[in-house]
Amino acid sequence: xxxxxxxxxxxxxxxxxxxxxxxxxxxxxxxxxxxxxxxxxxxxxxxxxxxxxxxxxxxxxxxxxxxxxxxxxxxxxxxxxxxxxxxxxxxxxxxxxxxxxxxxxxxxx
Numbered sequence: 485x486x487x488x489x490x491x492x493x494x495x496x497x498x499x500x501x502x503x504x505x506x507x508x509x510x511x512x513x514x515x516x517x518x519x520x521x522x523x524x525x526x527x528x529x530x531x532x533x534x535x536x537x538x539x540x541x542x543x544x545x546x547x548x549x550x551x552x553x554x555x556x557x558x559x560x561x562x563x564x565x566x567x568x569x570x571x572x573x574x575x576x577x578x579x580x581x582x583x584x585x586x587x588x589x590x591x592x593x
Contacts, residue, residue: 494505537545 494502494508496502535542
């Protein structure tokens with residue numbers, strides 16, 4: 485009596501895989517592909533829901549930009565004030581010089 489000493493697993497008598505084996509293999513492959521797509525979909529959903537920059541940090545960044553703009557505007561106002569004060573002091577100096585020249589008798593026309 486001869487018996488084969490091997491597990492037949494989804495094989496026919498000649499040792500070839502049965503049709504059920506190929507269907508089961510296709511189902512396993514389909515499950516892996518669907519599961520992989522579900523995992524990627526969940527990752528994408530989490531990526532959309534969770535912000536890249538925390539809200540508190542975003543508020544601080546906006547505040548810093550606002551303060552920088554304010555500082556630039558204040559600097560521009562300060563430059564204008566300095567120019568005006570320099571112009572006024574120059575005018576005052578010229579007026580004083582003209583008054584002194586008039587007093588000593590020099591006249592400019």
